[in-house]
Amino acid sequence: MDNIAGQKSGLSIATHIATALLVLLWIIPTLGLLITSFRDQDAISQSGWWRALQGAPQPYVLSIPVDGQAQIDGGTWVVETNIFDTAAADLPQSVIDQASVDAFGISRLRGADTPAGETLETRQGVAVTLDADGNLRATSPEELTDLSIPVSLVAPPQMTLANYTEVLTDTTATERADLLDRGTTLDQLLFSDEALFGPFVNTLTVAIPATIIPILIAAFAAYALAWMDFPGRGFLIAVVVGLLVVPLQLAFVPITIIHEWFGIGKSFLGIWLAHTGFGLPLAVYLLRNYMVGLPRDIIECAKVDGATDFEIFRKIVLPLSFPALASFAIFQFLWTWNDLLVASVFLPSNTESTVMTRFVVTSLLGSRGGEWHILAAAAFVMIAVPLIVFFTMQRYLVRGLLAGSVK
Amino acid sequence: MPVIVTGAITILIGVGGMLAYFWLSNILLDRVFFPAKGENIGRNVRRATAIRPWLFVFPAIFALSLYLVVPVFYSAYLSVTSFASDNLAERGRFANYAAVFSDPEFRIALFNNFLWVLVVPAASTFIGLLAAQLTDRLSWGNIAKSLVFMPMAISFVGASLIWSFVYHPDPEIGILNAIRVTFGAEGGRTFIDGDVIDSLWLMVVLIWIQTGFAMVILSAALRGVPEDTIEAAIVDGANPFQIFFKIKVPQIMPTILVVWTTITILVLKVYDIVAAMGSQYRNVEILPTQMMQSFDSGNYGFATAISIVIMVLVLPVMIWNIRQSRAELR
Numbered sequence: 001m002d003n004i005a006g007q008k009s010g011l012s013i014a015t016h017i018a019t020a021l022l023v024l025l026w027i028i029p030t031l032g033l034l035i036t037s038f039r040d041q042d043a044i045s046q047s048g049w050w051r052a053l054q055g056a057p058q059p060y061v062l063s064i065p066v067d068g069q070a071q072i073d074g075g076t077w078v079v080e081t082n083i084f085d086t087a088a089a090d091l092p093q094s095v096i097d098q099a100s101v102d103a104f105g106i107s108r109l110r111g112a113d114t115p116a117g118e119t120l121e122t123r124q125g126v127a128v129t130l131d132a133d134g135n136l137r138a139t140s141p142e143e144l145t146d147l148s149i150p151v152s153l154v155a156p157p158q159m160t161l162a163n164y165t166e167v168l169t170d171t172t173a174t175e176r177a178d179l180l181d182r183g184t185t186l187d188q189l190l191f192s193d194e195a196l197f198g199p200f201v202n203t204l205t206v207a208i209p210a211t212i213i214p215i216l217i218a219a220f221a222a223y224a225l226a227w228m229d230f231p232g233r234g235f236l237i238a239v240v241v242g243l244l245v246v247p248l249q250l251a252f253v254p255i256t257i258i259h260e261w262f263g264i265g266k267s268f269l270g271i272w273l274a275h276t277g278f279g280l281p282l283a284v285y286l287l288r289n290y291m292v293g294l295p296r297d298i299i300e301c302a303k304v305d306g307a308t309d310f311e312i313f314r315k316i317v318l319p320l321s322f323p324a325l326a327s328f329a330i331f332q333f334l335w336t337w338n339d340l341l342v343a344s345v346f347l348p349s350n351t352e353s354t355v356m357t358r359f360v361v362t363s364l365l366g367s368r369g370g371e372w373h374i375l376a377a378a379a380f381v382m383i384a385v386p387l388i389v390f391f392t393m394q395r396y397l398v399r400g401l402l403a404g405s406v407k
Numbered sequence: 408m409p410v411i412v413t414g415a416i417t418i419l420i421g422v423g424g425m426l427a428y429f430w431l432s433n434i435l436l437d438r439v440f441f442p443a444k445g446e447n448i449g450r451n452v453r454r455a456t457a458i459r460p461w462l463f464v465f466p467a468i469f470a471l472s473l474y475l476v477v478p479v480f481y482s483a484y485l486s487v488t489s490f491a492s493d494n495l496a497e498r499g500r501f502a503n504y505a506a507v508f509s510d511p512e513f514r515i516a517l518f519n520n521f522l523w524v525l526v527v528p529a530a531s532t533f534i535g536l537l538a539a540q541l542t543d544r545l546s547w548g549n550i551a552k553s554l555v556f557m558p559m560a561i562s563f564v565g566a567s568l569i570w571s572f573v574y575h576p577d578p579e580i581g582i583l584n585a586i587r588v589t590f591g592a593e594g595g596r597t598f599i600d601g602d603v604i605d606s607l608w609l610m611v612v613l614i615w616i617q618t619g620f621a622m623v624i625l626s627a628a629l630r631g632v633p634e635d636t637i638e639a640a641i642v643d644g645a646n647p648f649q650i651f652f653k654i655k656v657p658q659i660m661p662t663i664l665v666v667w668t669t670i671t672i673l674v675l676k677v678y679d680i681v682a683a684m685g686s687q688y689r690n691v692e693i694l695p696t697q698m699m700q701s702f703d704s705g706n707y708g709f710a711t712a713i714s715i716v717i718m719v720l721v722l723p724v725m726i727w728n729i730r731q732s733r734a735e736l737r
Contacts, residue, residue, distance in 0.1 A: 011647055019541045019551050022534075026555045026615065029569045032582055036572065048579050205413075213421040214470075220429055221467030230460040234736060236468070241732045243475045245672045245725045249698050249714040251474060253707045254481035258473070272417060277474020284467055309459055310433045338562030340679040344699070357564040361683050372572065372580065379568040383561050390560035394553060401620065402627050 037376035038159045044372050057102045057152040058095070059112060062087035064136065064147040077140045083151065084134040091153075099155040104130040112152035163377035170195040193351045194367075196378055199359040203382075205268060206343065206355055207336040210275035211329055217276070218283030219325065223313045225284065226291035227299060237288070243281040251278070252345045259346070268353065271346040278342065279332045286331075289403050290324035291317055327400025330393050334386050356382045425466065432462045479718065482711040489708035503712040513713070516692040519606050520675065520720075523693060526607070528670040530614045532663060535621025540651060542622075543629055552626065556619035563616070563679030570612045571684055574598040599684060605691045612680050617673065621666045628662035629655060668724050675720055 035049045043052070064086050066079045084096050091099075103112040106120050106128050114120050116132040126140040128149065138147055166172050169189040171179060179189065190197040224230070225237055255274060264270045294317065302312050318325075336342075340357040347353050349362070360378055368374045390397065436458060437443065441451035486503050490496035495506060507513050538555050542548035558566060575581025576595040578588040584595040598608045632655050640654045656663070678695035685691035694717050701709035 015541055015545065019538075019545060019548075022538055022541065023551045023554050026558070026618075028582065029573045029615070030557070030561070033569045033572050044580065045577075046579070048582065048585050050582060050585070209418045209421065212418050213425075216422055216425045217466045217470060220425075221464045224460040224463035228460040228463065230457065233460075234733070236464065237736065238729045238733060239476075240471070242725050242729050243471060245721050245728060246475050246479060247676050247695075247714065247717045247721055249676070249678075249695055250482045250711075250718050251478035252698075252702055252714070253485060253711050254478035255474060257481075257707075258477075268413060269417065272421075273470075274474065277470045280467055280471050281475070284471075308433070308437070309463075310429070313463075334560055338565070340562070340564055340682065341695075341699075345702070357562055357679070360564055360568070361679075361686075365683065365686075372575075375568055376572070379565050383565045386560040386562065387557070390557065391553075394556070397559075398556075398623050401623055 033376045033379055036372060037163055037380045038161070039163075039373070040158050040160055041163070041371075041373040043158070044376075052157050054154075054157070057154050058099075059150065059152050060090060060095075061108060061148060061150045062090050064149065066138070066144045066147050075141075077143050079136070079138040079140075079144060079147065081136050082134045083130070083136050095153055095155050099153040100132045101130055101134055101151055102132075102154045103152045104128070105150045108148065108150055110150075112150045163373045164381065167374050167377040167381065168195060168197045168200075194363065196356065196359065196381055198351060199354050199356040200381060202347075202353055203337055203355045203357075206271055206275070206347075207333055209272045210279070210336040211332045213272065214276045214279045214283050214332060215325060215329060218280055218287055218328070219318060219321070220313070221284050222287035222291050223309075223317055225288045226294075227312075227317070228309060240281050240284050240288075244285060246281075248278055248341065256345065266346060266348040268347070271342060274342055274346045275332075275336050275339075279335070282331065283328050286328050286400060286403055287321060287324050290321055294320055323396060323399055324403065326393065326396040327403070330389060330397050331400055333389060337386055428466065429462070433459070436462065482714055482718075485707055486711040486715050489711065491706045491708055495708070503708040507709060507712045507716070512689060512692060513694075513697060515690060516694050516697045517716075519691060520693045522606055523610060523613075523674045523677070524671055527610050527613050527617065527674045528667045530610075531617035531670050532621045532625075532667050534614070534618045535666065536625050536656075536663065538618065538622040539626035539629055540655075543626060552619075552622060555622055558616045559619045561616065563612075563677070564683050566612050566616055567680050567683035570608075570615070574608060599688065599691070601688050601690060603690065605685065605688060609680050609684055609691060612684070613674065613677060617670050621670065624662060624666050625659065628659040632658050668727065672721060672724055675717055 032049050035052050036044055039049065039052055047054075062083055064079075064081065064083065066081075071078050083101070084091070084099075088096055101116040103115050104120075105112045105114055106122055106126070116130055119127055119129045121127045124140070124142075126138060126144070128147075129137045130149070130151070136149075138144065162173060165176070169176060170192055171189060176189065180186070189195065192198075225233060225240075251274075255277075259265060259270045259273075264273070298316060299312055302316055307315070338357065339355075340361060343355045343358050347355065347358075349358075351359075354362075356378075360375075360382065364375060364378055436455050441455040441458075443452050443455070445451070487500045490502060495502045498505065538552070542551045542555075545551065561569070573581060573583050576584060576597045578584040578595045581595065583598070584592075587596065588594070599605050636654055636658070637650055640650050645653070676695060677693070678699065681691055681693055681696050682699070694713055698710050698713040698717070701707075701713060
């Protein structure tokens with residue numbers, strides 16, 4: 001609208017910048033943890049995730065064997081070699097393959113204090129040059145016996161999935177190999193007490209039935225409330241609207257007692273039923289709002305043609321309501337997958353039946369609170385499924401939001 | 408994985424059972440009890456039509472009553488009959504409420520809850536409105552919206568982890584401290600450390616999540632503002648800010664109110680963020696975390712009393728919602 005009056009102005013640029021800043025502000029927290037989840041445990045504590053792409057300099061002290069390699073050139077002894085070849089024993093393979101020299105020195109005490117490419121000279125007249133590729137040239141008036149130089153090497157950032165495998169199985173790669181050698185099965189590892197894989201499966205087990213069951217119940221009720229005329233209909237709609245905002249906390253004590261009374265206790269069945277009950281108001285409300293908007297002609301024509309309500313519902317209303325059904329399904333799935341509160345109340349606290357959110361809050365934050373490589377990976381195991389659902393079904397989610405807020 | 412099997416069976420029983428119920432009950436109604444034939448055909452059809460809606464709504468009514476309506480009254484009943492000790496029981500019907508209200512921790516929680524209700528809906532709605540206006544008619548507006556909206560999909564627990572990492576006291580780990588150090592602060596600071604304003608750091612998490620919701624709804628509302636009112640304002644020489652504040656905002660005020668109340672309701676129920684980020688600090692407690700503490704320790708009288716307090720706080724919004732929807736029905 002800005003350019004209608006012919007003023008495509010600074011305001012438009014300001015809009016772009018402000019939006020970019022806002023978006024940046026909004027994704028940086030998530031991005032930070034996402035990058036962290038792929039970083040090596042040591043790298044996380046050495047440098048911030050925003051430096052992950054630079055790679056962090058790592059200090060090493062290399063002893064370079066020079067016996068027999070030195071040549072006399074015009075009265076001085078000269079050694080020419082590449083540190084990545086000759087000092088291979090002191091370095092991990094990944095560093096040899098990928099790293100470059102950031103700085104070097106000739107005194108162990110002072111460490112690597114000279115940038116790569118420059119020349120250093122000792123009091124004894126030994127001159128050392130080391131370039132970024134690791135080519136070393138040392139000259140000395142006397143025969144060199146050994147050369148020990150501190151270097152600082154920059155390896156390009158290592159992206160690793162090790163954090164994810166560690167959090168899912170509760171073992172590091174070496175521990176895992178060791179345990180598997182000794183006859184532990186992968187199944188035992190994945191479902192061990194402190195592994196996240198078990199809670200992941202439990203979360204799935206909670207979320208799917210708790211999403212599907214309420215849809216059907218709500219669809220029938222929504223049809224009746226939208227298209228059938230009966231006394232008390234307005235009152236029922238008002239009740240549903242009222243129940244939309246009832247705090248769940250209110251139901252915890254009574255439902256716990258009722259479940260105990262029915263012999264359901266704390267169990268998966270209990271949480272499925274609870275989620276069904278708690279999700280129904282939104283389901284009925286959302287679906288009714290949508291169904292009421294369906295064209296009256298179609299439904300009345302079908303009635304005139306002798307279709308029963310059951311047939312109209314099954315053959316006309318249900319297929320036409322697919323968008324609303326999808327939005328509710330997404331809502332309910334996100335809500336049940338992400339829920340901590342209902343799971344804390346209606347599921348037993350043992351490892352076999354705990355869900356991810358609860359596992360993270362009670363186990364991980366307690367026992368491994370400072371280990372961010374574990375926490376970051378756990379967070380993204382937890383977030384991954386909802387994010388996939390979100391980005392693939394965003395259309396329905398938005399539509400549901402627009403229909404679901406009381407106007 | 409036997410739980411998965413039980414899950415699958417439950418889905419089958421649940422869905423199959425519901426389908427069987429609807430189908431069989433309709434057949435019973437149409438063929439057995441009130442068949443549309445014979446001498447009473449008119450009466451039968453009328454009765455079947457009168458009963459069928461109730462067949463459709465019965466499962467929903469049953470589940471809603473059992474899981475939401477009954478608990479409201481049962482909780483109210485328990486809060487005046489269930490006492491943790493005989494001592495408390497002797498102090499009369501409302502001893503739980505008296506004890507709850509005289510508990511200093513409850514006052515802190517209530518105060519914090521009011522802070523949350525004051526800050527989070529206002530901030531989310533405001534930033535959401537800003538985001539909606541900014542992304543409106545922007546070439547890459549949909550991508551921007553999608554990214555601001557994304558936290559909606561993230562669980563409160565996940566968001567708490569994400570933000571705990573942002574707040575990390577080590578300037579080499581937490582970006583907020585890194586920024587502070589860049590601007591000359593000395594060393595890292597622990598953000599959630601028992602201060603009075605700790606709650607604000609936790610509120611940021613919920614604002615971060617809820618802004619997307621506000622933005623999506625308000626964005627749709629902005630699109631719905633009639634073009635001619637804006638054009639008229641432009642012709643009259645209004646600048647973009649005047650158009651926004653004097654033309655657009657007043658027209659979408661009802662929607663802003665809806666967003667505000669929806670977030671308020673959510674804020675009253677939020678539990679996970681405080682449980683995940685501030686569990687070791689008393690001063691960030693809110694009513695739901697207090698309620699869960701009493702619940703976990705088996706003090707049902709206390710727990711229900713607090714939940715009734717939350718219910719009372721929600722009540723005005725509930726009544727307003729019902730009136731709105733009734734007005735819409737007419």
